[in-house]
Amino acid sequence: MEDLIRRYLENAIAAERSFETQLEGFSNSAVYEPARTAFSAHAAETRWQYELLTARLQMLGGEPSAFKSALAHVFNAAPKMAQTGYSDEERTVQDLAMAFAVENAEVAMYESLVIAAEAFEDQKTAAVAKEIQAQERATAEKVWQLIAPLSREAFLKVRVGSTRDNPLATWIEDAEAAERNFEDALSSFSNTGDQPEIQSLFLMMSGKAATQHERLEKRLREIGGSPSIGKSILAHLLAFAPLTARVGYSDSEKAVQNLMVVYSAAGAEMAMYESLAAVADTAGDAKTGQLARELQSEEKEDHRLAWNQLAPAARHAMMTLVH
Numbered sequence: 437m438e439d440l441i442r443r444y445l446e447n448a449i450a451a452e453r454s455f456e457t458q459l460e461g462f463s464n465s466a467v468y469e470p471a472r473t474a475f476s477a478h479a480a481e482t483r484w485q486y487e488l489l490t491a492r493l494q495m496l497g498g499e500p501s502a503f504k505s506a507l508a509h510v511f512n513a514a515p516k517m518a519q520t521g522y523s524d525e526e527r528t529v530q531d532l533a534m535a536f537a538v539e540n541a542e543v544a545m546y547e548s549l550v551i552a553a554e555a556f557e558d559q560k561t562a563a564v565a566k567e568i569q570a571q572e573r574a575t576a577e578k579v580w581q582l583i584a585p586l587s588r589e590a591f592l593k594v595r596v597g598s599t600r601d602n603p604l605a606t607w608i609e610d611a612e613a614a615e616r617n618f619e620d621a622l623s624s625f626s627n628t629g630d631q632p633e634i635q636s637l638f639l640m641m642s643g644k645a646a647t648q649h650e651r652l653e654k655r656l657r658e659i660g661g662s663p664s665i666g667k668s669i670l671a672h673l674l675a676f677a678p679l680t681a682r683v684g685y686s687d688s689e690k691a692v693q694n695l696m697v698v699y700s701a702a703g704a705e706m707a708m709y710e711s712l713a714a715v716a717d718t719a720g721d722a723k724t725g726q727l728a729r730e731l732q733s734e735e736k737e738d739h740r741l742a743w744n745q746l747a748p749a750a751r752h753a754m755m756t757l758v759h
Contacts, residue, residue, distance in 0.1 A: 440757065441558055442498035444549050445489055448565075449500045451545060452486035455538055462531040467524045468586050471532055478535070478575050485568050492564050525590035526606075532583050533707035539576035540703030540739075543569055544696040544746055551750040555758075576703075583707050584714040591715040604719045605661035607712045608652055611731075612663050614708060615649035618642075618701055625698065629691030631752060634745055638698065641738050648731050655727055688753035695746045702739035706732055 456479050463475035490500055522530070546569035553562035594603045622642035626635045653663050685693070709732035716725035 438496050441553060441556065441561055442493060442496050444552050445493040445496070445561070446498065446501040448545060448549060449486050449489045449493065451542065452482050452489065453500075455542070456482040456486070458538070459535070462528075462535060465524070466528045466531065468528050468582075468589065470582055471528050471586060474575075474578055474582060475531070475535065481571060481575070485571070488564055488568065492561055495560075522606075523590070523594050525586075525593045529583065529587050529590050529711055532579055532586065533704055533711060536576055536579045536583070536707040537700045537704030539572050539579060541696055541700035542572045543576065544699045544743070546572065547746055548692055548696065548750045551747060552754055555751070555754040580707070580710070583710045587711040587714040588718045591718050595719075602659055602661060604715060604721060604724065605656060605659060607715050608656045608659075608724065609661060609664040611705075611708055611712055611728075612649050612652040612656060614705065615645050615652060618705065619645035619649065621701070622698070625694045628687070629694060630687040630756075631691050631749060634691050634695065634749060637741060637745060638694065641698070641741075644734060644738070648734065651727060651731070655724055659721075659724070686753065686756060688749070688756040692746070692749045692753050695742050695749055699739060699742040699746065702735050702742060705735040706739060709735065 459475050459479035459482060463472050463479060466472040466475055493500065546565045549565040550562050550569070553559070553565060591603065591607075619642050622638045622645060626638040626642060629635060656663065709728045713725050713728035713732065716722075716728055
């Protein structure tokens with residue numbers, strides 16, 4: 437029991453450390469003060485969180501590991517080179533979407549930790565996980581509130597100084613690239629794990645993502661654009677963690693990790709469509725705004741479905757490991 441709880445705590449610590457580094461980078465590069473303040477405040481909160489986790493791990497006789505967990509890899513999945521060619525304002529909005537995605541990943545991660553701890557009657561670890569999870573939910577809401585207004589500001593700034601024929605097309609290109617990547621990842625997830633109902637869920641979501649990027653491509657061509665062969669920052673994020681980060685985990689644990697990542701990715705896409713709807717409204721493009729809200733509604737449903745499967749999958753993983 438203690439070995440398992442220690443490993444889960446090590447994973448959470450690795451994820452929090454990785455996110456703190458990323459938040460500090462977001463804060464240093466943010467051009468909007470509300471975003472800079474939010475990133476800086478959460479970096480400090482994240483530092484406190486991994487110190488709390490480390491103290492609990494040490495009480496159980498463990499020490500933080502240099503090995504990065506699957507979620508820690510997710511948090512570092514989007515290289516800065518993917519933001520080349522974007523304005524500083526656009527990069528700040530992209531960072532907000534990524535931060536919202538990571539908050540969702542952490543909410544899911546702590547849900548899994550709570551279930552593991554309670555399965556072995558480790559109420560102290562469960563209490564730590566619940567406390568941090570509540571903070572992650574609150575921060576996610578703060579980040580969400582910034583996405584639409586700062587997207588509008590970024591678009592207005594880009595439209596004035598841009599040499600692009602249609603700045604709105606860039607937002608649609610990014611969304612289409614992200615959906616293509618999400619379709620591939622979900623298809624891959626449908627072939628892993630040991631729970632058929634979760635595999636079927638991922639396969640259904642993959643089919644939905646295929647229709648989404650087709651609709652985005654159609655709209656993009658209608659306004660004179662075309663899909664980009666490059667990957668957007670969110671497309672890089674949705675490439676997920678390398679398989680080497682999952683070595684040593686059971687199939688049932690991998691299924692839980694997949695659900696965490698899908699929950700996070702659906703959050704990323706909800707944020708992406710919040711931004712697209714805001715800039716479409718600013719551009720006076722009602723058709724794109726309507727499409728963005730339709731796709732966002734579909735992502736909210738994926739977000740809900742992934743969450744509903746998370747707790748049962750985590751309990752199944754615990755039972756499998758015990759037996």
